[in-house]
Amino acid sequence: MIGLYIKELREKRGFSLSKLALKAGISKSYLSYIERDMQKNPSLQVLSKIARPLGVSVEQLLQESTQREIKLDREWQLLVQKAIHAGMRKEDFLEYYEFIRFKNRHKKR
Known part of the structure; x- marks a missing residue:
């Protein structure tokens, strides 16, 4: 990281x-x-x-x-576990993460 x-x-x-x-x-x-x-x-x-x-x-x-x-509290751990059990892959998380960063960058402008 x-x-x-x-x-x-x-x-x-x-x-x-x-x-x-x-x-x-x-x-x-x-x-x-x-x-x-x-x-x-x-x-x-x-x-x-x-x-x-x-x-x-x-x-x-x-x-x-x-x-x-x-640092990852219990609520985050459960959320990640649920997403994984629903079929979400690491690549999916990364895609959402990059989208949110993109969205936040354009909000600041």
Whole structure:
């Protein structure tokens, strides 16, 4: 989940994927893999390069992403279980999540 947190920070700072990759000195495609959790274990050196232009420490990146993974109250757990039993797949959740983010971004404009 560190990738999602990096993406959120990047968007809050107003950086495009290209701009953060350039500032961090890593490839745009590698940063994209990290943000999409296709690269789940970036090295500390890479995390350091990403953290610097985002204005956070590597420790903050790791701590915040770990805390986000753990928090899921009982009501959410039941809701997710019901959705899974109804046939919802992980891809479906991700699609709804991306739709809500898209909708919220356009609401702010």
